[in-house]
Structure formats: C-alpha cells, structure tokens
Amino acid sequence: MRVFLIAGEASGDRLGAALMAGLHTLAGSVEFDGIGGPLMQAEGLTSLFPMDELSVMGIAEVLPRYRHLLKRMHQTAKAALASRADVMVTIDSPDFCLRVAREVKAAGGLRCVHYVAPSVWAWRPGRAAKMARAIDQVLALLPFEPPFMEAAGMRCDFVGHPVVAEPVASPHEVAQVRARHRVGDRPLLLALPGSRRGEVSRLTPAFGEVVARMTRARPELQVVVPAAGPVAGLVRDMTAQWRHPPVILDPNGIDPAAALAEKRAAFGAADVALAASGTVSLELAASGTPMVIAYDMNWISWQIMSRMALIDTVTLVNLVTDTRAVPEFLGPDFKPEAIAPALLALLDDAGAQHAAMALTMELLGRGQAEPGLRAARAVLEGLSG
Template sequence: MRVFVIAGEASGDKLGAALMAGLKELTQVEFIGVGGPLMQAQGLESLFPMDELSVMGIAEVLPKYRHLMRRINQTAKAVLLAKPDVLITIDSPDFCLRVARRVKAASHIRTVHYVAPTVWAWRAGRAKKMAKVIDHVLALFPFEPPFMQAAGMDCDFVGHPVVAERVASMQDATDFRAKQGVGSAPLLLVLPGSRRGEVSRLTPVFGEALQRIMTHRPDLHVVIPTTGNVTDLVHDAVADWPVAPLVLDPRGMDPELYKRQKAAAFVAADAALAASGTVSLELAACDTPMVIAYDMNWISRQIISRMLKVDTVTLVNLVSDTRVVPEFIGKDCQPGPIADAVLSVLDAPGTQRAAMRLTMERLGKGSEAPGLRAARAVLKGLPGVRSEI
C-alpha cells in the first residue's frame, strides 16, 4: 500500500505520526509526502521542510502567497507521479485542499482529510466546497460527522489525540514544584501560543493582567513552557513583567526530558492563562482549570468576528456543552477582565472539573488510540487493501 500524506504544522505532524504508526500496525505501507520530525521518524522523507507551511491568519498568509502556491503545485505533481492508493491531507486546509483539488482534477485517487473544518463555528459553506475534492473525513470531535455527511462526504469520528497523551503523575508535579522552589505557593501556567505573532500580541496583555493579579496574590509563581521558535521572543517579552516567570526552554534539551518537564508543569499548576486552541484540551486532560484569551491581527479579527456562528471558541466549553471556562477573544482580550477571571479560578478551581472530565470522556478517553482508529477508518475506505489485524 502506498500512502501520500501531507501535514503543514506541528499539530498535524503529531496526528500524522500516530496515523502512520497505526497504518504500519495494520498493513504493509510505504509513505511519501510532507511532514515534520514526528512523521519523518515513522519513515517519511519530506519533500520540503514542513515549517514553510506553518502560516496562520489572513494578513500573515498574503506576503508568502506566491511561495505557497509554488509548493502547492509541486506537491500536487508529486502526488500524481507517485500514484498512491490514498492521499491523506492533515489539517492546514488552505494548503492541503488546494493540493487535493489539483489531484482530483487529474486523477481518481481517493482523498482523505484528517481534521474536519470547523463549519459548526464559521464559514459553513466550506463543507460543500470540500466535498468536491475530499472523499472521506476523519473527525476529532463527536459532533462533527453529521456536518460532513450532510455535505456528501464519508466521515468517521476517530477520537482526539489528547486522550492518548501521557499525563504527569502527582509525584511528578510535586517534584517539579520542589525543584523550582514553588513549594505550596500558587502556580500559574501561562501559555501565550507557539507562533511568533501570537506571542507578540498576547504577552503584553498577559503581563498587564499579571500586574493586577500580583496585587492580590503576591506569592504567585509563573511558568511558561515554550517552543524553540519563540523562546527568545518570550524571554524578551516577559523582561518587564511584575514577576520573573520560569521559562521552560526546549532548546538543547533532550526532547523526551522536555516533554516530561512540560507535562509536570501542566499538572503542578493551580490554574492556567492560555491562548485559544487545542491547549485547552491538554489542560483538561491534566485537570488544570483555565482562562482562555486570544487576539489576532486587526484585519483577521474584523473578518472572522463577523463569520462566527458560536458563542464560545473554547473546546472544553464546546465538547462538554457548558460555558464554564472564561474566555476573552478579540476586542474582549483585555487585562482587567482577564485578571479578574484568573483570580476567580484560583479561588474556586473546582468549578471546571466536571466539564473537563466530560470532555475527555467524549473525546475517546479509555477507547482505542485515535491514531489506530484513524488508520482503521482509512483502510475501511480502501477495500482492496488487506489489513493484517
């Protein structure tokens, strides 16, 4: 079996690697495509560096448009030349679906897209457009298949990868607190994002919020896990914060050791102030209550705010069908309200815990690993390919 697989950013690389591992467990398979280090560790030789595709936001994409179009055409030609049994595209729809469109226009190669578009949140018409080039969707959330099926695509809920992630033990958390000199003092986890634009926009707001929080919690400790591409930016951005945070730096550290350190910080924290995104699910998996805040480029904010169809973008709120996690998005991303919400969560952390547990249950915790479920779903659509299990 030959699989052409494409991922465009770190989260997709993780999904792709788990799916590739699942396929290798079920059948004989050869991989071609575009991916990051995790997918490469599963046997993929990437056509070009995946991080060329890690661009988010309408205004951010425009300066790189011509280069991205060249990569789209290059990738589509590589798919057609390889003649795979299936093309699997993972998230990054602006890139991946353009590749799929070119492939479908010139062949009958089966196309699978991993991660359903958020048509339940905004731009509902994307599903019908997507159905013209995608045969099958692998969904992360249990409420998504009906939207995809109504547009004419096969769709399987395969579970969210967060349920398969290792969660640190309480002993790990206690050891982390002791090593960092936190002891029994309150510890706030701050997560301003993994993209430079996010960090640049959010760290000043988070710093002002912390100024207000510290007047009520002067013994507060702060920890910021980072990704290597933004660590220097984070260090510069927090230099004038009212509290010197512990910045966890992955550079030069064994990746597995850093992963364990970050996992321990997630469990050790009393609460988190985080950018919007899948990190809310990581926090829920660790039973760490949170406040979510996010802002974006002004142009992107104006366009997206007019398209939103939901009253919350926080995934814990959506999956649990509650609104217990406070969120401050766009124009509401202001230091004062954020500070008040963080203080409230520190005072009453238990108010979110039932919703977090329900979220994990609904995302597949306790079931077969999502990567293996995704692999089974892919093979189900390829009746000519023999599964070994």
C-alpha cells in the same frame, strides 16, 4: 497496499506518523509515498521534498513564495497520481492539501481522505461543500464534526483527538517541578501568552497586569511561563517588566524530550492557568488544570471575526461539552480588571470546570483505542466500503 500522504507542519507530521503506525498494525505490509517530517519518515516515508517548505502562515509570508508553492502543488499532485496509491491522505494544511486534492481528483479516480475537519461549525460553513468536490472522506478530531461533513456529501469518521494519547505528568514529576522552582505549597499560576511573536507582544503586557492584580490579593502566588522556543527570548524580555517577574521555562538549548517533560510537569503542577485562545485549552484540560482564556486582536480583525463567527465561545472545552465552564475574555472584554477576579475565583472553587475537563477528555476518546489506530481503521473501512 500503497498510501500517499501529505503533511505540511509538525502537528500534521505527528498525526501522519500515528496513522502510518496504525496502518502497519491493521494492514501489515504498507508502502508510503508523499510529504512528511521526521516522525513520518521514521515510519517509512521518503519525503518528496522537505516538509518545512510548506510550513508558512499568513499572507505576508506566503506571497513571496507563492510561485514556488504552486510548483510544489503540481509536483505533489503528479507524484500522487504516478504512485498508483490506493488512497491519498492529506493532513490539515488545507490551503496546500485541498488544492492538491482538487488537481488529483480532476485527473483520475484516486480516493482522497482529509485528516482534520475544517472548523465549518465556527465560520465559513460553505467550505464543506467546496471541499466535497475533491474529498471522499474526512477524519475528524472532534465528536460533533461528522454531521457537518456528512451534510456536504462526504463520509466522516470521528477518530479521537491526539491530546488523549499524550502522556500527562505523574505525581512525582509534579512534585519535582514544584521543588525545582521553589513553589512548595504556594498557589501556582501558569501564564501562556501564545507561541507567535505578534500575540506574545500583544498579550504579555496585559497578562502582567493580571498577575499584578492577583498578587495583590494573593501575595504568595508563584507564576510560571512555559515559553515556545521561537519566542522564548521575547517572553523573557517582556515579562522582565512585570512587577513580579515569573519563572520562564525556556526549551532552547536543552534536550527536546526533557523540555517537553518539564512543560508537561508545569501543566500538571499549576493550580490555575491564564491562556491565549487555541488548542492549549485541551492540553490544560488533559492535565486537569483550571483555566481562563484571554485573547485580543486589532480592532478590524475583531470586527470581521465577530461578524463571521457562528459560535459564542472559542474554547474547545466549552464546545465539546456544550457548557460554558471556561471563562473567556476576548476582544473588547480583554480587560485585566475582569480577568484577575475570574482566576482568583477558580483558585477558590474550580469544581464545575474540573467536571467539564474530565468530560472533554472522555468525549475526545480517552480510554479508547489511540487516535492513530482509529484513523487507520477508518481509512481501511472507507476503502472497503
């Protein structure tokens, strides 16, 4: 069996590697071609070119490299067709991957599978119909996504979210991180202002005001900020202006596995978290950490997004469980005077949210076969069906 894979960023590399391991388990001898990062290469892929070339986001970043990316798209499509693979699996990165899939589909009969369904349930539902012109099968991370893809004419298999396969901190690790940062039995707030410079710059001052309001009510409160490597310096500089400077977890300069373990332990140790919108809500849910989601953007972006949105919540815990257990303060509602009381209320009683987080993990596949194995089984069933 031969499989051509394309991943364009670190999250896709993780999904691809788990899928490749699952294919080895279920199909035995499998040969791989395509584009991937270090994890996929460790599973036997020789990347056509460095995956990092595709890891660009935003119009300002893409435009100077557009011609080069277009050349890489044509090169990748030709390589996929030349590989005579049984199936091509494109992983997330839709701007690149779906263009390649369209070119491949136009040239021949190669079966195309896309891993990670686009969020057509949230905005731009017409994307599903356009996608169906090139994609035969979709592997979905969320349990409510298959009907949207199937309605557009594609086979869609829910294969579980990778968060359910990630380790969580043990009680011993939680106790260690509390002792290391001298938290003791004091309440611990986790502040997560994002991983991109723009959102960190925009959110951190208001997060600081939230912390100030909370510490007036709970003077014993300890605050920890796990910073993403590229913005750790910025986080340190901006939180230094807070009335109560937090403990910064900076992953730079230390072993990546140790940094990840420290972050995981902090998630497990926190009594409550204030987080920017995004998949971090699922990481917190996996650790059983109650949360409030708060996010702001410029006025024009908010007006556009709020008018295009098909949903009334952006938090995956709320969407997966069809509840509104996680409070959100978005756009015009991003106000410290409203956010702080919501966090203080969770410190006193988070029972409803704990139940929603546990249900989220169950619905995303915790306790079932690992997502990589389920994804591999779905790909094989699609080929045989």
